[in-house]
Amino acid sequence: MIWLTWRQFRAQAITAAAALAAFAIVLAAAEPSLSGLYHSSGFASCHGAACTGLASTFINDLASGGGIAGVPGTIYTILYLLSVVVILIAPAIIGIFWGAPLIARELEAGTFQLTWNQSVTRTRWLAVKLALIAVAAMAVTEAFSLIQAWWAAPIGRAVGLGGSGSILDETRFGVFVFPTHGITPLGYAAFGFALGVTAGLLVRRAIPAMAITLAIFAAAQLITPALIRPNLFPTSQTVTTIAAAGANVSLKANPKLAFTATTVPSHPGAWIISSGGVNAAGQPVTTMPAACEPAVSRTFRGVKVPAGTGPGALLAPVNNCVASHGIRVAENYQPASHYWPLQWSETGMFLALALALTGFCFWRLNRRRS
Amino acid sequence: MTAVIETAGLGKRYRTKWALSDCTLSIPAGHVAGLVGPNGAGKTTLINLATGMLAPSAGTIEVLGGRPIDGPAQLARVGYLAQDAPLYAGLPVADHLRLGAHLNPGWDADLARHRVERLGLHPRQKAGTLSGGQRGQLALTLAVAKRPELLILDEPVASLDPLARREFLQDLMEAVAERQVSVVLSSHLISDMERACDYVIVLVDSRVRVAGAVDELLAAHHLLSGPRRDPASLPDRVEVVAASHTDVQSTLLVRTSGPVLDPAWTVSEVGLEDLVLAYMKQAAGPTPRNSHRRLEVRK
Numbered sequence: 001m002i003w004l005t006w007r008q009f010r011a012q013a014i015t016a017a018a019a020l021a022a023f024a025i026v027l028a029a030a031e032p033s034l035s036g037l038y039h040s041s042g043f044a045s046c047h048g049a050a051c052t053g054l055a056s057t058f059i060n061d062l063a064s065g066g067g068i069a070g071v072p073g074t075i076y077t078i079l080y081l082l083s084v085v086v087i088l089i090a091p092a093i094i095g096i097f098w099g100a101p102l103i104a105r106e107l108e109a110g111t112f113q114l115t116w117n118q119s120v121t122r123t124r125w126l127a128v129k130l131a132l133i134a135v136a137a138m139a140v141t142e143a144f145s146l147i148q149a150w151w152a153a154p155i156g157r158a159v160g161l162g163g164s165g166s167i168l169d170e171t172r173f174g175v176f177v178f179p180t181h182g183i184t185p186l187g188y189a190a191f192g193f194a195l196g197v198t199a200g201l202l203v204r205r206a207i208p209a210m211a212i213t214l215a216i217f218a219a220a221q222l223i224t225p226a227l228i229r230p231n232l233f234p235t236s237q238t239v240t241t242i243a244a245a246g247a248n249v250s251l252k253a254n255p256k257l258a259f260t261a262t263t264v265p266s267h268p269g270a271w272i273i274s275s276g277g278v279n280a281a282g283q284p285v286t287t288m289p290a291a292c293e294p295a296v297s298r299t300f301r302g303v304k305v306p307a308g309t310g311p312g313a314l315l316a317p318v319n320n321c322v323a324s325h326g327i328r329v330a331e332n333y334q335p336a337s338h339y340w341p342l343q344w345s346e347t348g349m350f351l352a353l354a355l356a357l358t359g360f361c362f363w364r365l366n367r368r369r370s
Numbered sequence: 371m372t373a374v375i376e377t378a379g380l381g382k383r384y385r386t387k388w389a390l391s392d393c394t395l396s397i398p399a400g401h402v403a404g405l406v407g408p409n410g411a412g413k414t415t416l417i418n419l420a421t422g423m424l425a426p427s428a429g430t431i432e433v434l435g436g437r438p439i440d441g442p443a444q445l446a447r448v449g450y451l452a453q454d455a456p457l458y459a460g461l462p463v464a465d466h467l468r469l470g471a472h473l474n475p476g477w478d479a480d481l482a483r484h485r486v487e488r489l490g491l492h493p494r495q496k497a498g499t500l501s502g503g504q505r506g507q508l509a510l511t512l513a514v515a516k517r518p519e520l521l522i523l524d525e526p527v528a529s530l531d532p533l534a535r536r537e538f539l540q541d542l543m544e545a546v547a548e549r550q551v552s553v554v555l556s557s558h559l560i561s562d563m564e565r566a567c568d569y570v571i572v573l574v575d576s577r578v579r580v581a582g583a584v585d586e587l588l589a590a591h592h593l594l595s596g597p598r599r600d601p602a603s604l605p606d607r608v609e610v611v612a613a614s615h616t617d618v619q620s621t622l623l624v625r626t627s628g629p630v631l632d633p634a635w636t637v638s639e640v641g642l643e644d645l646v647l648a649y650m651k652q653a654a655g656p657t658p659r660n661s662h663r664r665l666e667v668r669k
Contacts, residue, residue, distance in 0.1 A: 003472045007465060008458075110456035114509070117421060118473035119446035119516060121439070367425070 001120055001128040009133060012098055016140045023086060023144060027151040030079055037062060038154040055163025059155060063166035077167055080155065083148045087180035090144055091192030092217045094137045099196015100209035102129060103361075107204045122365050130358055134193050141189035149181055160269060172339060173271035175225040182343040187350030192217050194354035194361075201361055224346070230273040232345035235332050239278055240265050242322065245329040247275060248315045249288075249322050254296055257288045257322070261331050269336035280326045292321040372399045372435070374520045374552045375420050379429035381576075382415050389415040392429070393576045397554055397569070399520075401583070402546060404567035405556040406646055412576045413556040414453065417524045420554070421450045434520055446476055449518035449551075453525045455509035459498030463491045466508060467515075474516040482515035485545075503534030507541060514545045521546070523555040527562055535559075539566045560643045570642070572649045579649040584642060591645050594622045594635040612648040623648045 006013075038044045041061060043054040065073035103126075106112040116122050149156070159169050170177050179188060195216055199209040242249070246262035261275035277285040288296065295317045334342060373396045381391040390412035397403045405413050418424040419431050422439030431437075436444045457466060463486060471477045486493065489507050491500070500508065506526060513521055526542070527535040539562060546553055557563055563570060564584075571581040580587065591611070598620045601610045608630070612623040623640060624630070630637050 001473065004469055007461070007469075109459070110452065110454065111458055112456075113421075113423060113450065113452035114456050114458075114512070115469075115473075116423070116439070117445065117448070117450040117452075117513075118470065119442050119475060120473045121442055121445065124442075 001124060002132065004115075005129050005132050009098075009136070013136060016136070020140060020143055020147075023083070024147050027079070027083060027147060030076070031151055034062065034076065034151070034154060043158060044154070052162040055158035055161045056165050059158045059163045059168045060166045062155065063168050080152060080168055081176075083151070084176050084180050087141065087144045087148055087185055088176065088221070090141045091137070091185070091188040092214055092221075094141070094189055095192030095194075095196035095213040095217055096210045098133055098137060099193040099198075100200040100213050101206040102133070102197050102200055103365075104200030104204055104206040104209045107200075108206060123362060126362060126365055130194075130197065130361070134190055134354070137189040137193040138186045141185040142183075145180055145182075145185040162268070171269060171271070173334065173342075178229070178342075179221070179224070179346070182340070183347045184343055184350075187347035187354075188221075190354035191220070191350040191357075194357040198357045198361055201364055228349070229342065229346060230271075230334070232349065233334065233338050233341050235273055236267075236270075236335055237330065237332055238264060238267075239282070239328050239330045241328055242319050245275065245331060247319070247329050249318045251296060251299065251315070251318070255288045255293075257286055257327070259329050261329055264331055264333050264335070267333065267335045271334040271336075271338075272331055273334065274332045275329050277322070277327045278330045280328075284330070285327050289322065289325045289327070291325065292318060295321045373397060373432070374399045374403075375431070375433055375554060377416075377419075377429060377431045380416070380419060380426055380431050381428035382412075382419060382424055383427040388427075388576070390419070390576045393573075393578075394429075395571060395573075395578045395581065397571065397581075399552045401569035402543075402553040402555070402567045403569040403571060404563035405554060405571050405573060406558065406560055406563055406650075407573035408650055409558060411573045413558075413573055414524055416573070417522055417554075417556055421448065421452075421522055423452075442475075446474060446516065447519045449513035449516055449521040451506070451509050451513045451521070451523040451526055454529060455502075455505045455526075457497035457500075457505055457509060460496060462494045462496050463500075463508060464493035466497060466512060467493075470512045470515055476517040478515045478517050482511055485511045485515070489541075501534070503530050503538060506530060506534075506538050510538070510542065510545065514549065514551075517549065518551060521551050521553045523553065525556055525558070527557065527559065535562060536565075542566065560646050563646075564642045570646065572646055574650055574652070579652060580645075587645060588640065588642065590627065591623060591625050591640045592630055593638045593640045593644070594620075594624055594630060595638070596620060596632075596635040599634075611645075612651060 038058065041054060041058045043051070043058040046054045063074070063077045065075060103112075106115065115125060155168050156172065159171055163169060172178060172181060178184065192213070196209065196213040199212045199216070200206060203209040203212060242259070244263075244265045245259070247259040250258040250260060252258075257277045259275045259277065261272050264270040264272060279285050299314060299318055375395070375397040377396075378394050380393040382389050383391075393412065393416060405416070407413050415424065419426055420433050420438055434444075434447050436447075438448075439445055458469075461469070467479075467482050467486065470482060471479055486508070489504065489511075491504060491508060497505065497508065510523075510526070513523075523542075527538055530538060542553070542555075543566060545551075555566070567584060569581075569583050570587065572579040582590075596619070598615055598618055601613050601620070601622060604610065604622075604624070607628065608624050608626040610622050610624050614621045623645070
């Protein structure tokens with residue numbers, strides 16, 4: 001059975017190995033310039049408070065291509081985004097091209113009648129196929145992730161030390177970074193593969209099963225960061241001043257009161273899930289104090305931002321006005337220390353889903369038995 | 371006499387439609403048994419139930435005394451050649467043999483290799499490029515080389531041209547003779563049955579119309595022709611299978627345990643094809659149910 005699995009999987013395995021090799025070669029070729037900038041920018045050898053500024057300089061230079069000789073401007077932005085997208089879609093590709101046809105092709109071509117009438121039970125046939133290919137799926141996806149993590153390590157360090165201001169500054173809780181690093185790729189790979197196999201078994205035709213696999217996997221990838229990941233582990237709450245939360249009052253929400261908090265005091269690297277206004281008594285405040293409306297309209301009129309100032313400077317009068325009414329920011333967040341518990345929870349959740357789908361496949365395959 | 375396939379009240383329903391219902395039959399071991407019947411009689415459904423490709427909706431089926439596909443040992447005892455001989459189009463001939471060797475503990479590698487050599491198949495040729503006859507014979511090689519006790523073939527020659535059909539059946543006969551294996555094959559081509567089978571089961575509308583060893587059936591059936599008369603006037607031990615009348619003459623196909631002595635009749639032998647067709651035609655008209663029962667019990 002192992003021989004047959006390998007024989008039928010050989011072409012896909014070679015394709016995956018080639019893709020992995022190409023991925024590694026491209027990133028390795030781009031690595032010297034990246035680490036060159038890492039060292040020449042002074043960020044590599046920085047200490048203490050100096051690092052935040054150097055980190056921002058480093059990733060901004062990297063994103064725009066400044067400071068690197070002989071490469072097109074945004075090549076590192078493109079490479080970074082592409083490499084993350086590859087890891088993000090690898091489980092979907094695996095589900096579509098390895099999972100969906102696994103049983104569906106046999107049913108379509110009638111070859112199940114050949115294989116299932118050898119002296120091997122269907123349970124064993126499926127067990128060997130699923131086990132070997134699932135391991136391959138997880139290994140390939142995790143290999144993509146590890147290669148990318150090695151390559152992007154300076155970027156990760158820069159973001160971790162507070163570097164910001166470019167498209168590369170997504171933290172490790174970010175919607176693109178979290179599911180492509182750590183151990184989550186293992187869970188997504190197993191889930192994508194099992195999903196494909198199940199769709200193939202149910203639909204019995206490879207092409208529709210591929211489409212269904214893609215649709216469901218994409219939905220899972222969209223729903224997870226928005227609705228599931230924040231709640232996989234109990235969140236922490238804190239109430240702090242607008243300034244301490246690095247928050248700005250959202251003008252778009254006016255007359256409702258909303259904030260976009262950026263930091264949690266004494267919890268660097270925390271993932272802020274939601275933030276909202278509260279008064280001195282701790283009650284939620286959802287409307288803009290009427291006294292602050294003049295400040296809001298003044299800000300609107302002066303939307304031409306003076307050179308060298310961020311939105312913070314522009315919004316300062318509004319922020320100050322809201323703060324002066326005793327309104328503070330309640331933050332709902334996952335501290336940085338929850339990174340690995342969340343990684344384990346999300347991976348565990350997708351592995352459990354994959355196991356449930358696999359169990360269903362075994363049951364379904366044997367249900368036709370007399 | 372042990373049975374290779376034994377069913378009781380067997381039925382298979384697809385949503386609301388019964389493809390096979392209340393089928394009770396027993397196919398004895400040691401024969402090349404032909405399962406004949408018109409399209410839609412339930413032959414393929416019966417075979418799919420026997421090979422465990424389908425699970426019954428009603429009744430029971432036993433193959434070689436066990437439940438179909440109940441574990442690797444039971445799987446090893448039954449060889450199956452499905453309709454249109456499914457093979458992996460992308461795999462070469464040699465890999466199909468390797469597949470058989472890896473998946474069957476009782477695999478007879480010498481037999482498989484000799485057969486492939488004799489058939490003139492190149493080991494590196496992809497199965498997808500083989501002709502229909504070659505596909506059938508490679509699939510048969512896989513089924514035979516696992517050394518089963520029972521070989522089940524579903525319409526093995528339906529898609530072959532007459533020459534390939536004859537070669538395939540000859541090949542099957544040789545393989546069977548070497549291995550002492552029981553065979554059940556379905557076909558709607560009665561002439562092929564005649565060449566290959568020594569036992570025949572006529573299945574119409576899920577019911578066994580007649581079943582028996584071919585030589586016994588031929589010995590028990592006669593074609594009578596003579597002046598027109600009412601078939602009811604025949605002795606009790608003579609059962610009329612089919613009757614046709616002109617104004618002055620009656621032609622009867624009868625089944626009888628003894629010789630026909632009435633001098634009014636001209637008695638002639640009947641061929642298997644005519645015999646089978648006569649039983650198949652019975653389906654069209656209403657036949658008394660107890661006559662099926664008699665036939666079934668007779669086995």
